[in-house]
Amino acid sequence: MTKEKPLWTVTKYLSLLIAAFVILFPPYIIVTNAFKTPDEYLTKSTMSLPSNFLNFSNFSEAFTSADMGRAFGNTVVILGVSLVLNVLLGSAFCYAVSRFQFKLQGPLVGLFLFATIIPQITTQVINYKTIQSLDLTNHLMGPVLLYVGADILQIYIYLQFIRNIPYDLDEAAMMEGASLFKIFYSIILPLLGPATATIVILKTIAIYNDMYTPFLYLSDPDKVVVSTSLMRFFGVNSGDWQMVSSAILIIMIPTAIMYLLMQRYIFAGVTNGAVK
Amino acid sequence: MLSRLPFGTQKKIIIISFVALPLLLLLTFSYYPALELIRLSFTNWDGMSPDKDWIGFRNYEEVFSNPEIFGVFKHNVAYFVVGIVQNIVAIYFAIVLNGKLKGRYFFRLLLFLPYILNGVAVAYTFGYVFDTTNGSLNFLLGKLGLGSETSWLGTESFVNYTLASIGFWRFMGFNMVIYLAALQSIPSDLYEAASIDGANNWQKFRFITLPNIYKIIELNLFLTVTGALEVFDLPFVLTNGGPAGASETFVMKIIETAFQFNNYGLASAMSVVLLISVVLVLSIQRYFLKGRG
Numbered sequence: 057m058t059k060e061k062p063l064w065t066v067t068k069y070l071s072l073l074i075a076a077f078v079i080l081f082p083p084y085i086i087v088t089n090a091f092k093t094p095d096e097y098l099t100k101s102t103m104s105l106p107s108n109f110l111n112f113s114n115f116s117e118a119f120t121s122a123d124m125g126r127a128f129g130n131t132v133v134i135l136g137v138s139l140v141l142n143v144l145l146g147s148a149f150c151y152a153v154s155r156f157q158f159k160l161q162g163p164l165v166g167l168f169l170f171a172t173i174i175p176q177i178t179t180q181v182i183n184y185k186t187i188q189s190l191d192l193t194n195h196l197m198g199p200v201l202l203y204v205g206a207d208i209l210q211i212y213i214y215l216q217f218i219r220n221i222p223y224d225l226d227e228a229a230m231m232e233g234a235s236l237f238k239i240f241y242s243i244i245l246p247l248l249g250p251a252t253a254t255i256v257i258l259k260t261i262a263i264y265n266d267m268y269t270p271f272l273y274l275s276d277p278d279k280v281v282v283s284t285s286l287m288r289f290f291g292v293n294s295g296d297w298q299m300v301s302s303a304i305l306i307i308m309i310p311t312a313i314m315y316l317l318m319q320r321y322i323f324a325g326v327t328n329g330a331v332k
Numbered sequence: 333m334l335s336r337l338p339f340g341t342q343k344k345i346i347i348i349s350f351v352a353l354p355l356l357l358l359l360t361f362s363y364y365p366a367l368e369l370i371r372l373s374f375t376n377w378d379g380m381s382p383d384k385d386w387i388g389f390r391n392y393e394e395v396f397s398n399p400e401i402f403g404v405f406k407h408n409v410a411y412f413v414v415g416i417v418q419n420i421v422a423i424y425f426a427i428v429l430n431g432k433l434k435g436r437y438f439f440r441l442l443l444f445l446p447y448i449l450n451g452v453a454v455a456y457t458f459g460y461v462f463d464t465t466n467g468s469l470n471f472l473l474g475k476l477g478l479g480s481e482t483s484w485l486g487t488e489s490f491v492n493y494t495l496a497s498i499g500f501w502r503f504m505g506f507n508m509v510i511y512l513a514a515l516q517s518i519p520s521d522l523y524e525a526a527s528i529d530g531a532n533n534w535q536k537f538r539f540i541t542l543p544n545i546y547k548i549i550e551l552n553l554f555l556t557v558t559g560a561l562e563v564f565d566l567p568f569v570l571t572n573g574g575p576a577g578a579s580e581t582f583v584m585k586i587i588e589t590a591f592q593f594n595n596y597g598l599a600s601a602m603s604v605v606l607l608i609s610v611v612l613v614l615s616i617q618r619y620f621l622k623g624r625g
Contacts, residue, residue: 179365181590201361236342308450
């Protein structure tokens with residue numbers, strides 16, 4: 057290996073430091089101000105630290121007045137049901153179309169892959185009417201239906217993955233008298249584990265962070281989710297930045313923790329999902 | 333119980349039961365709306381009344397001739413410009429983090445962090461940063477002796493660039509991680525062979541790195557262009573299209589036309605225009621990808 061030029065070494069560390077500053081600057085403001093009392097907020101500058109990092113009163117007030125208990129509950133329900141259905145329907149579909157030969161198999165798969173070019177954001181005008189006619193607006197299952205039905209990602213990922221599972225395994229199990237259904241859930245589904253992990257990660261990030269769907273479909277205060285609870289809270293408290301900061305932190309912390317714990321899987325999932 | 337049936341019968345049951353529901357969902361939420369959009373775009377439906385009149389291409393004429401509608405696309409240009417810069421920066425950091433470096437895992441973790449944070453929370457975080465009187469950016473600029481009165485989200489001429497810079501903050505790390513994965517899949521003996529032949533770093537970048545990540549650059553560019561066309565949540569949450577409509581985007585217009593003005597026909601025509609734009613971008617990209625083998 058040739059020795060690196062000192063100028064390049066300086067450039068790359070300097071640029072990384074600048075990047076680190078740019079990335080940490082906005083969250084820093086949120087963290088320092090979330091702990092300030094109203095008095096402190098008025099008298100101290102935005103950049104200064106709070107006198108007490110154990111001042112959780114903003115948090116408890118934000119949590120109750122933004123109805124975040126309910127918001128997290130609703131988000132978890134939507135997330136849980138969507139993930140389970142995505143995984144089950146997606147893997148079962150891919151098992152059926154990639155393990156057996158039948159008429160219309162090619163066109164069927166083509167139909168699914170072709171749908172990836174239809175941007176979901178454009179079809180909302182019609183999907184709204186569909187969900188409305190099913191009586192599922194202001195119902196948690198409305199967004200679930202869209203997260204499960206209008207997204208092809210899981211099918212794309214499972215299809216890529218299931219091809220690498222040798223068919224010998226299916227044949228050996230058939231010899232031993234296992235039913236096809238049993239082969240699916242006790243051999244294929246477990247072997248699809250890494251693909252499932254990718255799907256769960258990508259969908260969790262997408263659903264937890266989505267504002268568009270809940271905003272359109274869940275306008276009822278009872279059906280508030282994480283994103284919309286923050287919007288409503290801001291509507292009432294705009295300008296009251298130390299309150300808003302603590303609400304922002306409450307919402308950011310769960311994903312930040314998940315990110316730190318599962319970073320390896322998240323990086324793998326994002327690259328697998330994007331380079332499809 | 334199922335195992336007593338012959339495999340032929342089992343196969344039929346599996347195929348039908350495993351395919352039916354996903355297929356039904358696909359048809360209901362992808363193909364039906366796409367076709368229905370096209371049909372409604374030729375009507376003047378208000379979203380409620382049972383009758384819709386066929387009005388031919390009048391909605392499309394409206395979309396293209398009314399500067400209030402089609403002109404909004406120029407607000408999306410800012411997101412496109414910033415998106416290109418974002419990709420260049422992402423490639424730069426991917427190369428930096430792919431080399432020998434102390435703390436490369438830490439920096440990868442840090443640069444990717446914004447991507448996983450909740451979009452609405454990020455939007456308001458920047459609402460605070462960019463706030464004119466209490467905001468930390470103006471505070472910082474004031475300390476440095478630069479102007480500190482700038483209304484970042486309230487100035488028509490650059491509000492879209494302010495908003496697009498938030499997108500940059502959020503998605504640069506995402507692009508970078510994808511580039512990084514592509515860089516790591518380039519076999520290292522290519523670089524070693526080039527070193528032996530006396531290639532300098534720029535030549536290695538130009539003739540080994542770039543051709544090998546070409547496909548990924550196109551993928552990221554496609555995401556950038558479609559992302560720019562479909563911008564919605566940042567301006568909706570932070571400025572609600574203001575000041576004076578300067579940051580309104582095409583998707584916001586569609587939502588407004590359909591759900592506030594109940595003009596489903598026009599909103600459908602706008603959606604079709606957006607759909608065709610995205611499909612066009614994708615086809616151009618595929619065409620070039622094929623051209624290169």
